[in-house]
């Protein structure tokens with residue numbers, strides 16, 4: 001099989017209503033991606049996720065620097081192609097961020113091609129571990145710009161729908177307000193629903209130490225991204241001092257950075273995101289690394305779960321997957337949750353193929 005065409009794309013899918021966390025505001029979810037065409041008629045789809053900013057830098061990297069490496073090559077040589085892209089002309093100016101997200105989009109499209117060619121959903125192609133369903137937790141009721149009333153209404157509805165895990169955003173200018181919202185949610189959902197909070201890097205070490213301790217009384221399943229994601233030592237101090245496990249990974253871009261976090265005991269739930277590390281090829285390496293430390297993986301869903309459902313289903317130490325249903329309507333086989341569990345995809349590939357009419361409707365580049 002040979003790659004005959006590499007076509008980058010940008011889609012912007014509206015988020016209704018717009019959301020915020022402690023550092024981001026989003027009106028659209030951006031899919032900066034690529035379609036890779038082969039001489040055997042199989043087309044692979046891959047993408048990374050953004051807050052609809054900077055997508056053009058990602059697709060430009062694919063078009064100008066990765067496509068020339070891919071054309072004429074065999075997609076089944078994905079690991080060799082990955083090395084050629086990673087250590088190619090972009091290595092000098094970018095080994096994380098834009099270039100690594102571009103690499104992720106390409107890598108996902110290549111794995112989509114391989115699984116389609118094998119006639120298997122990706123989770124089986126990778127070697128399945130969970131054959132029926134995956135536990136989901138829901139983040140979509142807990143945005144920071146939600147009033148307390150809306151927060152409680154939405155979290156209540158999520159639990160009524162059958163979810164047994166919920167996450168809310170914290171990181172308000174006054175942490176007393178966070179405390180009040182966390183207390184109200186815990187009172188609403190009772191003690192049987194697992195409950196996570198996400199700071200989105202907003203705290204410094206002193207705030208995190210103080211408020212992390214105060215919030216322990218609410219039996220939190222994890223405390224997510226309390227500090228700057230480059231501050232491994234700070235997270236190590238928190239992990240040692242708090243009785244709430246530390247979760248992070250959505251801004252950790254390489255297996256080397258994960259190695260340092262994991263080896264120092266600075267992360268306790270590994271949230272490696274296939275759209276931020278360099279795709280499935282590197283995600284699997286991080287998963288193996290975490291497994292050797294007996295650490296659980298609960299991916300952050302920059303892909304909104306489409307690809308991660310396959311990865312969790314094929315990884316023994318992946319225990320649960322985030323659920324945010326913003327873009328599921330654009331996919332040929334959308335990620336589907338029933339009674340708080342992802343139902344595993346059955347179509348061949350990585351569940352990344354987009355409905356043609358949606359592809360045209362949301363395409364801006």
Ligand SMILES: [Mg+2]
Nearest residue numbers: 198224225250
């Ligand atoms: Mg997060």
